[in-house]
Amino acid sequence: MSNTNGPKRQASYNEGLKIDKYDQKGSYIYGIKENKYLKTIQTKTHVAVFELEGRKDGFGVDNEDGGATNLTSSRMSRIKTIKLYSKADYLALVANPEANVSPIKTAHFVYDYSLCKNIDNNSGEPEVDEDGHQVNLTKGKLTLKKVYFTYKNSNMGKYTPYVFNYSDSNPDYNVKAYDIWGNYKPFLTGSWSISSAETTPQEFPYVDQSDSNEDEVNQNAYSWSLASIELPSGGKIEVDYEADDYQYVQDKHAMQMFKIDGLARTVGSYTPGDNALYSGQGDARYVVVKITVLPDDTPEKIKKRYTEGLLDKPVYFNFLTNLTQNNNEFEYVSGYFEMDEDPVVSGDKLFIPMKWLNTEGSGTLEPKSNPISVAAWFFGRQNINPQMNDTPDPGGSSPLNLVDIGKSIVDNLDHLAELWKGANGYLKGKGIGRSVKVPKCWIRLLEPSGSKKGGGCRVKK
Known part of the structure; x- marks a missing residue:
């Protein structure tokens, strides 16, 4: 026991x-x-x-x-x-x-502790x-x-054993280093920082589908696996692996999480890496994704590969968004927006249009805002209202003092502006839900190659 x-x-x-x-x-x-x-x-x-x-x-x-x-x-x-x-x-x-x-035959097992x-x-x-x-x-x-095997009192079999060799991919054990399938995925030092260009496996647990990282994806999938067996006869059995893939989930084409390249108000004004959901010039209209352009591609072929069937349908997003006036405080906000018109292809970029929503939610009138900011405001008001409004947190461990109480009263008076601007309009005026960390944002579109990696590894040859 x-x-x-x-x-x-x-x-x-x-x-x-x-x-x-x-x-x-x-x-x-x-x-x-x-x-x-x-x-x-x-x-x-x-x-x-x-x-x-x-x-x-x-x-x-x-x-x-x-x-x-x-x-x-x-x-x-x-x-x-x-x-x-x-x-x-x-x-x-x-x-x-x-x-x-003496035994007729003895099987001997030799070990070490070299894996994981x-x-x-x-x-x-x-x-x-x-x-x-x-x-x-x-x-x-x-x-x-x-x-290896020995017979009676003869130990000659010790010199002709079966030898087991394993994959060159032998990373150290890490309790957090796994993807959505349970396979190894590196946990990079510093990737948890909001300023890092990398994501942790917990933030982005999906398999990287880019062609440039195919070798790394295969290597991660077959980490610690058996690579070859040396036989007593002098022969050798070698095993080569590759990552599993699939095309459909039941009757639906497989989809893929695409890290974004940036946000744009218009196609012509786009600057790579732009992280503004809104500014003094207006709200972002497009989410921009970098794509692979094939030699015989046309804009119509590209749009079909990435977005067929998504027009007027919900598109999933998960964005690391600022939810306070402090630009060092960001939170993941997820939800859906509608793609209300065909996307636009420009070079190796695909511009996905977002249907704007009423700022204060359904059933209200103008003005309208981009749906990611609207989702951020509702998420913040529901989950981190004190931090978002910079008021003392009654759920915190520190007791409120007179200064905190006075500050809270002043802040509450300031919130009277919500009566005229609306709750979300007030937050928009404070710049909340305005910017994102581009490397830590993604949306879900169709997997364009027709074969999506994931699910483990298989024997290639």
């Missing part, structure tokens, strides 16, 4: 809202499992005996609080040898463990293999390296 949890006495950090500092969470998974190991397999004439030994990884924890101070009682086992005896010899050995009885290095539940204890090599220097997961 063993307890399962991370051996470190700490929880896994789960970010809540970026702006609300009292909304962050930690979580852990705890359980109890019972391990059963096969001891013997008996037939009418033979008996196979399994010899086990302790592993240096895969141990449990002391209790629900984590920690691993007892590395013997909760240690898992691995197969060291499988010995095949005639039934008569086995019964003689059971009757007298000192009997001079620096995993939390490897004890780090040194281990030397039968050739005198240290095999637990990198504190990885248990890895089968060789299998």
Whole structure:
């Protein structure tokens, strides 16, 4: 019986809202499992005996609080040898463990801990293999390296083993480094920063579909996989992998999350990387996406590949948007906008039009605003109203003092302007929901190549 949890006495950090500092969470998974190991397999004439030994990884924890101070009682086992005896010899050995009885055949298993290095539940204890090599220097997961067979008292089979080699893609263990399919996806240092051009796997868990990153996508998908088997005969079985792909989800064409190139009021005025949802010159009309232009492409072919069937239909977006007057405070806002007319192709850019919405929501009159800002205002008012209006947070840990109370009264008087401007119009006047972090924004369109990567890896040849 063993307890399962991370051996470190700490929880896994789960970010809540970026702006609300009292909304962050930690979580852990705890359980109890019972391990059963096969001891013997008996037939009418033979008996196979399994010899086990302790592993240096895969141990449990002391209790629900984590920690691993007892590395013997909760240690898992691995197969060291499988010995095949005639039934008569086995019964003689059971009757007298000192009997001079040799197995007919013995399968030997040789391991190291070279895959998925620096995993939390490897004890780090040194281990030397039968050739005198240290095999637990990198504190990885248990890895089968060789299998060989010996017969009776002959050890010649040791020199002609089956040798197992693994993928060159052998990244270190990271509890957060996985994509939406559960496959490896790098967690880049600093990618959690709102100023970073990269995204974390938690922010953008999708598989990169760009042709330029195809090799990296394949490599991530087959990380830690078996690459070749060297045979006792001198032959070699090699395995080459590639990422899985698919074309449809039930009867619908597969779609893809496209990171945006920027925002634009008009096609002609677009500047790459423009991050303004609105300005003194007006609201953004287009979301701009960089596309792949094929040699025989026409604008109509491009629009069909990326947006067929999306006219007047909801298009999903997820944008990192400013929700306070402090330009260092951004929050992810997701939702849908309607593409109310055909997109525009200009060079290697596709301009996706957004149907503007009434600023104060449905059922109201003019003015209109871009739908991403409208979604941001409603999201902010519902989830982070104190921070968005720069008032003391009654849910915070710090007690309100007289200064805070006075500031709150003044701010509430200022909010009387909402009676004339409207709640969203008031926020628009303060510049909230005005800018985005372009590298951390994406929309969903059709997958243009007809084959979308995702789902794991498969044998290529």
